[in-house]
Every structure is written in C-alpha cells, then in structure tokens.
Amino acid sequence: MRVLAAMSGGVDSxxxxxxxxxxxxxxxxxxxxxxxxPQSFRSGARGCCSKExxxxxxxxxxxxxxxxxxxxxxxxxxxxxxxxxxAEYAAGRTPNPCLRCNEKIKFAAVLDRGVALGFxxxxxxxxxxxxxxxxxxxxxxxxxxxxxxxxxxxxxTQAQLARSFFPLGGSRKSExxxxxxxxxxxxxxxxxxxxxxxxxxGDTAGFLERRLGRAPGDVVDESGVKVGEHTGSHRFTIGQxxxxxxxxxxxxxxxxxxxxxxPVTNTVTVxxxxxxxxxxxxGRRPTWTQTPTIGSWRGLAQVRAHGxxxxxxxxxxxxxxxxxxxxxxxxxxxxQAVVVYDGxxxxxxxxxxxxxx
Amino acid sequence: MTRSYLDHASTTPMVAPAxxxxxxxxxxxxxxxxxxxxxxxxxxxxxxxxxxxxDRLGAxxxxxxxxxxxxxxxxxxxxxxxxxxxxxxxxxxxxxxxxHHAVSDAVAWLAQSAGAEWVLADVDExxxxxxxxxxxxxxxxxxxxxxIWGNNEIGTVQPVSEVAARAAAVGAVSHxxxxxxxxxxEVDFAASGLDLLxxxxxxxxxxxxxxxxxxxxxxxxxxxxHGGGQERDVRSGTLDPAAIAGFAAAVDLAVDGRPAEEAxxxxxxxxxxxxxxxxxxxxxxxxxxDPQLSLPGIxxxxxxxxxxxSVLMLLDAAGIDCSTGSACSAGVSQPSHVLMxxxxxxxxxxxxxxxxxxxxxxxxxxxxxxxxxxxxxxxARAAAAYA
Numbered sequence: 001m002r003v004l005a006a007m008s009g010g011v012d013s014x015x016x017x018x019x020x021x022x023x024x025x026x027x028x029x030x031x032x033x034x035x036x037x038p039q040s041f042r043s044g045a046r047g048c049c050s051k052e053x054x055x056x057x058x059x060x061x062x063x064x065x066x067x068x069x070x071x072x073x074x075x076x077x078x079x080x081x082x083x084x085x086x087a088e089y090a091a092g093r094t095p096n097p098c099l100r101c102n103e104k105i106k107f108a109a110v111l112d113r114g115v116a117l118g119f120x121x122x123x124x125x126x127x128x129x130x131x132x133x134x135x136x137x138x139x140x141x142x143x144x145x146x147x148x149x150x151x152x153x154x155x156x157t158q159a160q161l162a163r164s165f166f167p168l169g170g171s172r173k174s175e176x177x178x179x180x181x182x183x184x185x186x187x188x189x190x191x192x193x194x195x196x197x198x199x200x201x202g203d204t205a206g207f208l209e210r211r212l213g214r215a216p217g218d219v220v221d222e223s224g225v226k227v228g229e230h231t232g233s234h235r236f237t238i239g240q241x242x243x244x245x246x247x248x249x250x251x252x253x254x255x256x257x258x259x260x261x262x263p264v265t266n267t268v269t270v271x272x273x274x275x276x277x278x279x280x281x282x283g284r285r286p287t288w289t290q291t292p293t294i295g296s297w298r299g300l301a302q303v304r305a306h307g308x309x310x311x312x313x314x315x316x317x318x319x320x321x322x323x324x325x326x327x328x329x330x331x332x333x334x335x336q337a338v339v340v341y342d343g344x345x346x347x348x349x350x351x352x353x354x355x356x357x
Numbered sequence: 358m359t360r361s362y363l364d365h366a367s368t369t370p371m372v373a374p375a376x377x378x379x380x381x382x383x384x385x386x387x388x389x390x391x392x393x394x395x396x397x398x399x400x401x402x403x404x405x406x407x408x409x410x411x412d413r414l415g416a417x418x419x420x421x422x423x424x425x426x427x428x429x430x431x432x433x434x435x436x437x438x439x440x441x442x443x444x445x446x447x448x449x450x451x452x453x454x455x456x457h458h459a460v461s462d463a464v465a466w467l468a469q470s471a472g473a474e475w476v477l478a479d480v481d482e483x484x485x486x487x488x489x490x491x492x493x494x495x496x497x498x499x500x501x502x503x504x505i506w507g508n509n510e511i512g513t514v515q516p517v518s519e520v521a522a523r524a525a526a527v528g529a530v531s532h533x534x535x536x537x538x539x540x541x542x543e544v545d546f547a548a549s550g551l552d553l554l555x556x557x558x559x560x561x562x563x564x565x566x567x568x569x570x571x572x573x574x575x576x577x578x579x580x581x582x583h584g585g586g587q588e589r590d591v592r593s594g595t596l597d598p599a600a601i602a603g604f605a606a607a608v609d610l611a612v613d614g615r616p617a618e619e620a621x622x623x624x625x626x627x628x629x630x631x632x633x634x635x636x637x638x639x640x641x642x643x644x645x646x647d648p649q650l651s652l653p654g655i656x657x658x659x660x661x662x663x664x665x666x667s668v669l670m671l672l673d674a675a676g677i678d679c680s681t682g683s684a685c686s687a688g689v690s691q692p693s694h695v696l697m698x699x700x701x702x703x704x705x706x707x708x709x710x711x712x713x714x715x716x717x718x719x720x721x722x723x724x725x726x727x728x729x730x731x732x733x734x735x736x737a738r739a740a741a742a743y744a
Contacts, residue, residue: 028674069670109743116740117667238650 002026003165005123007060007068009053011187012168012181013123018183020123021064021168026182027123029061029068032110034077034101035198043350056187063184071113073105080104082198086122086211089234092261093335096305097196099152099349103221107160121163128153128346129169137161139289141344144172151305154300154339154349155287195325205243219246222259222275230275233261236268239276239331245272277328283321283338285351292316293347300341302323303332303352314340314347321350322331328357358676365505365560365715366509366537366655371603372562372610372716378602379564382672389596402598404699406605413612414556414571415545422570422578422588424597427536427557427580428568430560431459433592434553435503438530439467442500445529451476453486457534460503461694473500482697483645484513491516491523499529506535506554507542510695510711511644513654514542514656521550530576530613536560536568540611541652545630552576558600558606562716563607567600586593609736611716616651622714625723628711630656632727637734639738643709654714659696660734666690668710668735669709675729680711 003025005017009191020027027269037184041228054070061068081101088095111122128150139161142148156164166184168176173192199207211266212234219228230236235243240258250272257276260269279300286292294316300309301323313324323338339349361371371379382402387395389403404418411418424430439450450464450473467473476499478490484503495502503523504515517533524531532553538544540561546554553576556567572578572591584593611618616646626646633640633656660668665681672679681690692706701709712726 028670067670067673071666113667113740113743117736117744118672240579 002118003121003122005029005030005066006108006110006125007031007057008125008193009056009060009187009190010125010193011177011185011190012127012173013065013175013182014125014185015176015180015189016123016125016165017060017066018064018185020148020165021066022171023167024162025123026066027066028119029057029064029066030114031068031070032058032080032105033070034105036076036078038073056189056190057169060185060187063186071110073109076109076252077101077105080109084310085196085198086208086224088273088335089208089224090193090212090263091335092233092263093269094237094333095335096337097198098153098305099153099155099337102152107156107164111160111163112291115163123165123167125168126153127168127173128166130164130166136290137164139346140169141341142347149304149305150341150346151307151339154289154337154346156289157287158290161289178216178356184335205332208232208234217267217268219244219280221256222269222271225268227256231267233263233266234289236261238333244270273330275357276330278330279325279328279351279353279354281323281325281332281338282356283356284319284353286319286321286348286350288315288348289346297342299347300343302339302341303329304336309341312340320353321348360676360678361725362717363677363679363712363714363726365504365718366711366713368559369562369715369718371559371564372607373645374610375558375563375603375607378606379599380604382599385598387598389598390587390634393648399598401603403596406598408602409605410556410569410608411571411649411692413608414539414554415547416554416571417574419574420546420571422572422592423601424568424592426559427534428459429459430555430557430677431457431465431503431532431534432567433578434532434555434569434572435680436464436471437582437591438468438532438553438576439473440503440579442530443473444500447494447498447500447711448472449474449476449498449537451478451499453478453480454506455480455484455510455513455695456503456505457536460505460534464503474498477682480513480698481600482699484508484511484643484695485650486515486520488516488519488655491520492709495520495523495527495529497527499524499527501530501532501676503532503534505611506533506538506544507652507655507694508644509537509655511657511699512537512652513644514538514650514652517551518549519628520639521552525549525550534701537652537655539608540615540706541622541654544612546571548719553578558604558607561607563604567597567604567726569604581724582733589653603691618649619653622718623648625714625718625720626654626656628720629723629726632723633658633712634729636727640734643701654718655711656713657696657709657711659701659709660737661708661743662704663708663734663737664741665708666711668733668744671733671736672726673734674730677726677729679711679726680713715719 002031005031064123085097126149127147129140187336215232219262227248236258256270259271303310314320340347385446388397389400407421408418468475478494521531534555554571559565641659692703696706
C-alpha cells in the first residue's frame with residue numbers, strides 16, 4: 001500500500017513510519033506545519049512544529065530512506081483547532097484540541113488530501129490498536145495503558161479507521177524508545193510532548209486572555225451569593241480548584257471547586273466537591289467507530305484523556321448519547337468528549353453537552 | 358529508476374574537467390598564504406584559476422575576490438559597497454522587486470539595522486525593470502544599486518548595462534547577481550560597466566561552496582570577514598585551491614561552450630514549453646521566451662487549481678526533480694515574491710513550478726516530464742480541496 005506517515009519529529013511517529021516501511025509499504029513521510037510562526041527550537045516538552053522538529057522528522061525520513069515533505073496546514077489548524085479552542089472556552093466549555101486535531105486535521109484534511117494524491121492510508125505514532133477483519137476495522141486500547149491514546153482517537157469513523165495505521169498500539173513506550181535507538185533514529189531520547197502544542201509556554205489562561213481579553217465578573221456560591229471576582233470566565237474549567245482567589249472563606253472551611261461557568265452572565269459558580277458529582281452525562285454529536293449501536297447497553301465511559309474508564313449504562317436517544325454512570329464522577333466538563341468502550345474496544349464518542357447529579 | 362533532473366537553476370552537475378581539476382588538488386598540502394614551497398604551489402593554483410576566470414569573464418585578475426559562493430558575494434557587494442559609499446545624503450539602496458533573497462534580505466537588513474533606505478523599482482508583466490522606474494529611482498541619493506542579471510525563478514534578463522551607465526552618471530555603485538547568467542548568456546564584466554558582479558561555481562558545472570565577487574579595483578568595499586587579510590584585505594579566510602581550481606575549469610568550459618549551449622538550451626526549452634502546454638493546456642507560462650530577454654534554460658508555469666507542492670511531490674514520485682523556485686522556511690514553501698511582483702495572486706504564486714534545463718538535459722527529460730505531468734496535475738487538482 002502507499003502509506004502517508006505523519007512525522008512530528010518525535011520518537012513515536014518515527015518508529016511508526018519505520019514499522020510501516022518494514023511491513024513492505026511504500027511510505028512517504030509528511031511533517032505537518034501547524035503553526036503560522038514556528039519557533040526555531042523546541043523548549044522542553046512543550047510546543048510543536050518548531051524548525052527543529054521539522055529537521056528531526058526529515059532526518060528520521062532520511063534514515064528510513066523515504067521521501068519527505070512538509071505540508072503547511074497552519075491555516076486549517078488555526079481555523080479548525082485553535083479558533084475552535086478559543087470559541088469553546090468563550091462559551092464556558094472545556095475543549096480537547098488534540099481530539100479536534102485528529103478529527104479535523106490528521107484523519108480528515110491530511111487523509112483526504114493524501115487519498116486524492118494517490119495514497120491508500122495514513123500512518124501515525126498514536127498508541128491504539130486496530131484489528132482488521134474482512135469487512136470491518138475495530139479499535140482497541142493500546143497495550144501500554146499509560147500511553148493509551150484511544151480516547152483522542154475515539155471520534156474516528158469506520159471510513160477513517162479503514163485508512164489508518166497505528167503500528168505502535170501493541171508496544172510499550174520503553175520498547176519503542178529502544179527500537180528507535182536500535183534503528184539509529186536520533187530522536188530516540190527526545191522527551192515526550194505534553195500539554196497543548198500551540199501554547200508553547202503552557203500558560204493556557206494567558207493565551208486565552210490574549211485572545212479573549214479580560215472580562216471581570218463575579219464568583220458566586222451555589223445560593224448565588226457573591227464570594228469573589230474573576231478576570232474572565234474563560235480562565236476556568238469545571239472541577240478546577242486552584243487559582244480561584246476567593247476573598248470570603250467557605251462556611252465549612254472546605255476547599256471549593258468550579259461547579260458551573262455561565263458566559264452569558266459572566267458568572268463562575270463554586271461549591272464543595274460533593275456538588276461536582278455527576279451521574280448522568282448528555283453527549284451531543286455522537287460518532288461511531290462501527291455502525292451506530294442502537295438501544296441500551298452496558299459499557300465503559302471515559303470523560304477525559306488518561307481518565308479512568310467508568311462502568312455505565314449507555315443509550316442512544318435520537319441524536320443524544322445518554323450515559324448513566326454506576327458511580328458518581330467529578331470534574332466532568334462540558335466540551336470534553338465522552339468516549340464509550342465495550343471492554344477495550346472503542347465504540348464511539350460524543351461531546352459532553354450537559355451533566356446531572 | 359532513472360531520474361529526470363529539471364532543476365539546474367538550483368544546482369547543475371559538475372562537469373568532468375572541474376571534477377578532474379578539483380580532485381587533482383585535494384591531496385596537495387599548502388596554504389596559499391604560506392611563504393614556503395608548498396604554500397607557493399598552492400598559491401600558483403589559486404592565481405592561475407583567478408587569471409582564467411578573469412579572462413573568461415572580461416575582468417582583470419585583481420578584480421576577482423573569491424568567496425564561499427553567491428550568497429556571500431551578494432552580501433559583500435551590497436553591504437560592503439553601502440558601508441563604503443554612503444554619505445549623509447546618499448543612503449538609498451535600490452533594487453528591483455524580483456531580486457534573489459541573498460540581495461533583498463541583505464538590503465532589508467541594512468535598512469533595518471544600518472540606516473539604509475531601501476528603494477524598490479517595479480517590474481513589468483514579464484519581470485523586467487521598467488525604464489521609467491530606473492530613471493526615477495536611481496538618483497544622487499543612491500549609494501548602491503543591485504539588479505539581478507537573469508532571474509533565477511522566471512529567467513527574465515534585466516538591462517544591467519543601462520543600470521550600470523545610469524549608476525555611473527549619478528555616482529552610485531552598481532552590482533548585478535549574475536549567478537544564473539554566466540555560462541548561459543554572454544557576460545563581460547568590463548563591457549557591462551558594472552562595478553560589482555556575483556558569480557558562483559555550482560550553477561555552471563563547478564563545485565558547491567565557492568564563488569566570486571568581481572569588483573573593480575577602484576570600487577571601495579568594506580570587509581564583512583576580518584582576519585588574515587586575503588583577497589585584497591576584503592575577504593579574509595584561507596582559500597580552497599581545489600574548489601577554486603574546479604571553479605575555474607567549469608567557468609572555462611561554460612564560457613567557451615556558451616554560444617552552442619545557449620542555442621541548444623533555447624531549442625530544448627521551446628520543446629519543454631510546448632510539451633507542458635500540450636499536457637496541461639491551461640498552464641500559464643511566466644516571464645518570456647524572447648531570446649534577448651530570457652535565460653535559455655528556465656521556464657516557470659502557473660498550474661491553475663493546483664498546489665505546486667502537490668505537483669512537485671507527485672513528479673518527484675514519478676522520478677522528476679523540479680522546484681517551486683521560491684524560498685523555504687522549515688520546508689514550508691512561501692509564495693514566490695517574484696511571481697507576486699509580476700502581479701500574480703498569492704494563490705497563483707503557490708501554483709507555480711520551475712523547470713530549469715542545463716548541460717546534462719536531454720529530450721528524454723522533456724519527454725519524461727510530458728508523460729508524468731497530466732496525471733500529477735489531475736491528482737493535485739483533486740487534492741487542492743484539502744490543501
């Protein structure tokens with residue numbers, strides 16, 4: 001097959017491309033330039049698409065002996081991922097930009113463009129396992145639980161999975177690093193990337209303030225009594241405890257958490273941890289890795305990257321995915337995805353729109 | 358897979374006499390600046406090369422300043438002449454809008470950091486300096502004027518003799534980057550009237566990493582590199598006799614063979630243009646094919662509805678090397694400032710590919726391009742929706 005290997009300049013995508021080559025595919029490496037103003041060098045584990053990353057990706061492709069190009073997707077990334085990220089925070093929600101990037105860029109713009117250019121599939125260094133049968137592809141969690149990325153891939157459809165390769169899903173990260181070393185890939189000891197790639201300094205609040213400005217408002221308790229002020233409701237996420245800077249101590253002296261964000265009134269509601277507990281999740285815009293699962297079924301729900309899978313009763317109700325958790329969960333933020341699993345198999349996902357205790 | 362190399366304007370294969378001259382010197386010891394016998398032997402190689410290059414380019418040996426290549430020679434010309442020539446009322450550096458980045462970025466830096474005023478003279482629809490712009494912009498306020506002899510992206514030739522004459526009349530230093538012209542057009546430094554001229558070895562069959570600035574003896578240049586005082590005290594640094602010998606052998610062959618080679622390349626380019634337009638009828642040739650106004654081997658096309666990056670990748674996969682002809686940043690191609698200067702939109706500029714012919718090009722290369730192009734353009738158009 002003619003395979004397009006997305007190469008970030010990191011160790012995972014380099015080894016994934018190497019394995020695709022070794023499997024006998026005709027592999028072409030592509031580095032996605034996602035930033036309008038790339039930095040020259042990486043700073044630690046943050047940021048992406050620096051010129052140094054592009055160089056590292058190119059070197060890995062050279063070592064593998066495959067053609068390599070840089071695709072400039074910075075306009076699309078700015079519109080579909082960064083602007084969306086800002087708009088979601090402005091609307092009081094907490095987006096997951098990695099999931100959005102997979103949905104809109106890597107397995108959409110890149111895959112579609114690749115197919116148009118004559119490629120059969122896209123290969124990435126994501127940690128998830130694909131299992132192919134004659135008529136379907138199923139996606140399962142990675143062998144390495146700590147690295148499992150099935151959550152951020154949960155939004156992919158059968159058509160996308162049919163044209164995807166995740167060669168690392170059956171390996172542990174330590175094995176991948178050792179393999180990179182063995183293959184002479186210079187990126188073997190490069191640190192893993194963390195956080196949000198387009199916020200190079202890791203200061204999400206500062207980034208949002210530059211984009212959205214300051215909008216001072218009130219912090220209130222569950223009864224509506226003002227307990228403090230904030231400089232912008234977009235600085236908060238459901239379940240957040242740090243950085244509330246409340247002048248009035250809680251009556252019971254217990255820590256307070258963000259319970260609700262209302263951008264219309266620019267109000268942030270805080271309260272005790274017990275009030276964060278959620279038993280019912282309403283998900284919009286459901287996506288399915290196979291054909292939609294109709295009716296009610298028992299499965300596992302995960303509400304954030306690296307979150308714990310939670311037993312739940314799951315039901316498709318028209319265009320709404322309803323998830324009833326067996327045990328209450330905290331910190332379930334609208335805007336994040338709820339990804340539903342059948343054991344280790346990813347069934348589908350939806351965007352969390354509302355929660356109830 | 359046999360590859361068809363259609364990117365001679367980026368670099369062209371070394372010719373056999375250059376390889377022979379270079380390799381013969383590689384094992385020789387001796388620094389050309391040393392006073393002993395080994396040093397004298399090395400210096401002799403350098404000075405014979407200097408005399409040969411000067412002779413073939415209409416210069417005197419003392420006018421040849423060896424550099425690391427075209428970029429360094431352009432920087433030395435623009436910055437070195439500006440620093441020497443500037444006066445309180447003479448701070449302008451004049452260029453066209455279609456210069457190579459080695460000139461335009463050097464001038465931009467002077468304007469940002471060294472008190473220069475950058476004056477840009479506009480070009481016409483084929484990329485040629487407008488005569489009225491030259492008259493209006495080249496004045497007694499001009500310290501340096503730099504105009505590319507033959508454009509590297511579209512091949513258009515500039516009226517460098519007119520520039521040189523006008524510069525002399527107003528007291529400005531004149532420079533031309535002639536790296537694409539030498540070996541393809543008649544280039545005579547003395548006859549051109551220019552004060553400074555850039556040439557580089559690897560565009561004409563010599564090795565990479567060596568070039569020269571031809572500089573009139575009376576043209577003052579402030580040094581960019583200080584040290585041992587080599588090259589008239591203008592360009593310090595130990596000279597590389599092997600590279601310089603290869604450079605001279607290439608210049609010798611390229612200039613001697615130029616009339617026949619220029620005619621051959623013009624015919625082959627005519628075939629290439631006809632083949633491209635037959636394969637992709639709505640492709641739009643940029644620049645001109647006029648033999649008086651164009652380099653013989655360069656052709657540049659806008660392929661409407663395509664990303665040039667996509668076509669380049671597909672042609673690459675089909676064994677054809679070509680170029681978008683524009684600068685890269687982290688491998689991300691920027692829309693060509695040259696095509697934008699001709700009035701093309703950014704979208705059109707991102708759809709342009711350059712095919713450039715040279716001494717090893719054959720009709721088989723043109724046929725390979727004609728065979729691969731229709732499918733590449735078709736696929737690139739389908740992919741454009743996802744760009």
